[in-house]
Amino acid sequence: MLSFIHTADIHLDTPFASLAELHERRQADVRQTLTRIRDLVWDKQVDFWLIAGDLLEFHGGRRSTAVFLQQLFASIAPIPVLIAAGNHDPWVERSYYRTMDWPANVFFFTDEWGVLEFPEKSCAIYGWSFPNAHYGDSPLAQFPGKLPAYRYHLMVLHGTLLTSEAEGHQPYAPFSLQELADIGVHYAALGHIHKPAQFLNPYTKRVFAAYPGSPEGLTSKESGERTVIYGTLSDEQQLHLQTIPVHTREIVKLDLPLAGAETNEQLIAKAEVLLAKVERTSLVYVRLTGERAAHFEPSLSLLKEHFRDFFSIQFTDKSRPDVDEDKLRAEQGILAKWLELLDERAAAAMDERQRKVAELARAEALRKIGGSLR
Ligand SMILES: [Mn+2]
Known part of the structure; x- marks a missing residue:
């Protein structure tokens, strides 16, 4: 059996601009959450810790946070930590990933597909890192192929799996479910989408890829429990995934x-x-x-x-x-005229967008009328 902890989108040193003076405490919360994930890795004595990108912000990420990471990873040696960099921490020359010395159990994938081989576990793990912050092609198009000698095949990748969940996100490093399934790994540890999601292999109809989501909520959209994935692959190559809450603050x-x-x-x-x-x-x-x-x-x-x-x-x-519209209209004053004009405007709307604008204007007018009635 193989086991792993899969996390992604930690975003250490993200500025938390909307929280003003609380931003440093939130940054400390994220470090605490990562420490909690480290404890899970250690307590479960998993075979691998897979980190699918956006770990430490390239812009604004501090050297002291990189040192924190070095020490955190060293504390679980010899458990291997495998990191595929994302669009917020791309594999560029000035990255701390490249300019600092990392403990021997830490492996970074580069901007060319790489594979780490664990012959004693009969396992190969493939990965790829963003070459820059705005990569727009499918990384899977360059995948060189699996190593047939191994029994287990895993992948660590930051990018956009093209499903409805990805709508509204920047299509960075986009790839399709079919492309991923055709490569034939037992599990693809994905990162980039902050909302957790698991995906079925179209051939086997079994889960074979997942986004764990951000382990600490970063914006008001990322509410509720935040989790990482604890996965096992049985000797019969059956995948089992469990989500474990790790957030510091909800x-x-x-x-x-x-x-x-x-x-x-x-x-x-x-x-x-x-x-x-x-x-x-x-x-x-x-x-x-x-x-x-x-x-x-x-x-x-x-x-x-x-x-x-x-x-x-x-x-x-x-x-x-709670403006009484009927009463206002009956009084035939200037406010009634205003509402009438807005009604006409809504009726004349040519498309959905114009209708929406008219609706918003009407809501705003009622708000103002409400104010004038105080
Ligand atoms: Mn990302």
Whole structure:
């Protein structure tokens, strides 16, 4: 049997610009998460630690963080650490991956396909690193072929597996499921997409590739539990994957429906109920939604101050004032005229985009009208 821990998209030293003065604590959180992954590698005594890119930021990555990595990897020797660099840490000359001395158990794949052979385990591991930050071709087109002498074949690769999950991402190093399946590895340890995903081999209908996702949430989109993959390959070459939570701090996204609230005290009481069970160590993003009394303007700064015991909490107001449109129209005032014009505009929309613009303008108008009624 073979075993491995697979992780990717750690993004050490990413700037966390949106967190302002908290950015250094979040960077320390990411190092703590990586240390927790190291502990897993050690406790499970796996055969390999596979890291599929975007480990240490090339831009803004500090030498001291590279030293942290050297020591972390040395602490689990002789377990091999195999790293394929991604678009945030490409295999360029000035990379710490190339300018520093790494422990003997650390292997970096380069911008030409490479293979590491472990004859005593009858295993070959293939990998490729980004040559620069914007590589746009399929890396698999250059794959030189497997080494037939070995029983097990693994791959470590940063890139975009072209499925619906990849939509909206930069198509860096794109490749298809078919291309990957045709190479015929037992497992492809992928990186780049921060949302975890596992993929079925179209021939065998069994899982043969996965993105583990970012092990620590980096943006408000990366909420909830964050995991790494613990994988085993049996003597019969059956793959089994288990996801294990490793995050240091959880990102929590919640909607707070205002349901007619008309005082800040009511609003805070509602928020208390919503947030009662949320860990104070979390990063929390709360959206105010639904209708509120038209005369009431929620105070986001009061809310933030009230919940200052959270590590980080942000409120955004997406609520609507409960404007009585029929009454407004009946009064035939200037506000009714404005709504009429916007209705005409929406009716004349030529396409989806124009319709969307008209809708947004109407929502904004109602917001302003709500304000004028206060
Ligand atoms: Mn990436």
